[in-house]
Amino acid sequence: MSDHLLEVKDLRTTFRTVAGAVPAVGGVSFDLGSNETLGIVGESGSGKTVLARTIMGLQPRTNVEVTGSVLLNGHEVVGASERVMRSMWATEVAMVFQDPMTSLNPVMRIGRQIDETLRVRLGMDRRAAHARALELLTMVGIPSAASRYRAYPTELSGGMRQRVVIATALACSPKLLIADEPTTGLDVTIQAQILNLLDTLKQQFSMSVILITHDLGVVATRATRIIVMYAGQIAEMGDTRDIFYHHRMPYTRALLESSPKVSNASHTRLAVIAGRPPNLSTMPPGCAFAPRCAYATEQCHVERPTLREAAQPGHRFACWNPLPDSSEGTRP
Ligand SMILES: Nc1ncnc2c1ncn2[C@@H]1O[C@H](COP(=O)(O)OP(=O)(O)O)[C@@H](O)[C@H]1O
Ligand SMILES: [Mg+2]
Structure with a gap:
């Protein structure tokens, strides 16, 4: 058996x-x-959420075809019944969605939502669940947890609500937490607080985290590895350092240049990647990024590039006409 918590192989989700x-x-x-x-990381529409939901086994069964494999802690998710998935949700894998209101019941007090997860999933009795819920609310940094326990989601700020969602997701100590743009709707200071909180909790719960974002700046200091997605496929992947300093795929560079946290001067106008992502139902035969790419050659328009190895271990990119690796020229 491999020592990977998660192994995704040739995963395809087609609507x-x-x-x-x-x-x-x-x-x-x-x-x-x-x-x-x-x-x-990837622009809006690149398939990040669909990928996350597929890994969670959350896709509806009608009008969707999922093939390939998702091995989560040794269990196959693709094709698993809802009963099997229910046994994995919360304990093996949990997800934090972009909009906290998707996960919270607006007419239920927040404490009870956490209680319920603990009672249903872990079979805790009322008293134990209540105590643990208070503990979780405190862990996610909710001040005066005992009184907030009785609040309704709408009585909290966006940042506090997202903390409640995180507390609920962590209630059963999942081995993997998938956070899908967990800070996108929040203002910058709150964003940083939530991301720091996720870092701290990752250590406390010794879990793995998949952090999904459209902004490379968000993952710069938090991820060990990065996958750059474009049009439902991996455009480039590698250690965070390699993605930032040795990227080969022009799309990765474009993403870096469009990141408010990475481009240095805060008042320079953000570079926007010209053009739009392709229509997935009528994808051109070549590289999906070719129509927007300043470096595209003839070949790029007719033949789809597959991932190939870069100089750094684990670093791969899908491009026929890659940017030069700045480190290559300086090697002895
Ligand atoms: N239920 C669905 N039916 C058809 N197309 C869908 C459905 N859900 C998502 N898509 C399409 O899948 C693509 C990827 O969407 P998504 O994963 O939400 O992107 P991202 O999260 O990167 O912004 C988009 O083109 C979107 O229109
Ligand atoms: Mg999304």
């Missing part, structure tokens, strides 16, 4: 729509070790 098949995840493979933080 059947009236407009044709939409390959939202088009053959993604990667693995994740214990206590590792993996960043998944």
Whole structure:
């Protein structure tokens, strides 16, 4: 058996729509070790959420085809029944969504939402669940947890609500936490607080984290490895350092240049990546990024590049005409 907590192999999620098949995840493979933080980055529409939901086994069964494999702590998720998935949700894997209100019941006091998870999933009695819920609320940094316990979600700020969602997700100490743009709707200071909190909790709960974002700056200091997605596929992947300093794929560079946290001067205008992502149901035969790429050659428009190895171990990119690796010229 491998020592990876998560192994994803040639994962494909295709929606059947009236407009044709939409390959939202088009053959993604990667693995994740214990206590590792993996960043998944890409523009809106690149397939990040569909990938996360597929790993969670959350896709509906009608009009969706999922193939490939997702091994989570040795259990196969692809094709697993809902009963099997229910036994894994919360204890093996939990997810924090972008909008906290997707996960919270607006008419239930927040403490009770956590209590309920503990009672249903772990079979705790009322008293034990109550005590643990208070403990979890305190751990996620909610001041005066005892009184907030009785609050309704709408009585809390966005940041506090996201903390409640995180507390609920962690209630059963999952081995893997998937955080899908957990800070996107929040203002910058709160964003940093939530990301720091996730870092701290990752240590406390010794779990692995998949941190999904459209902003490379968010994962710069938090992820050990990064996957850059484009049009449902991996455009580049590698150690965080390599993605920042040795990226080869022009799309990765474009993402870096469009990140408010990475581009240095805070008042310079953000570079926006020109053009739009392709329509997935009518994907061109070549590289999906070619129509927007300043470096595209003839070949890029006709032949799809597959991932190839870069100089650094574990660093791969899918590009026919890559940027030069600045480190290569300086090697003895
Ligand atoms: N239920 C669905 N039916 C058809 N297409 C979908 C469905 N859900 C997502 N998609 C498509 O899949 C692609 C990826 O979406 P998503 O994973 O939400 O992107 P991201 O999270 O990176 O912004 C988009 O083109 C989106 O329109
Ligand atoms: Mg998304």
